Amino acid sequence: MATKAMNESWRRVRDQIKAIWDDAEFDDKEMKRARGEMHKIVGLIHDKTGESPEEIRRKMSAIL
Template sequence: MVMATEKMNEDWRRIRDQIKDIWDDADFDNKQMKRARGNFTKIVGLIHDKTEEPIEEIRRKMSAIL
C-alpha cells in the first residue's frame, strides 16, 4: 500500500510539472492543483480558467502526458 501511494505521488508530481511546463504562462496555485488532483475534468477546467485555451485543445495535450 505504501509503495502504491508513493508511486501515485510520483506520478502526480510528474503530471503537475508537465502541466506547469506546457502552460508556463499560467499561474497555478498549489492549493488549486491539489484540489484538482486525480480529477481529469477539474484539471482541464483549472487550466481552461487560467489560460482560456479551448477545452478540446487542453484535453488533447493532457491525453498526451497521461
C-alpha cells in the same frame, strides 16, 4: 492513503502541466484540489489560459 508511486506520478503530471502552460500561474492548493479529476484539471487550465477544453484534453492525453 496515496502510495509513494501515486504521489510521484502526480508530481510528474503536475510539473508537465506547469511546463506546457508556463505562462499561467498555478497555485499548489488549486492543483491539489484538481488532482485525479480530469474535468477539474481541464477547468482549472481553461480558467487560467482561456484555451479550449478540447485542446487542453488533447495536450493532457499526450502526457498521461
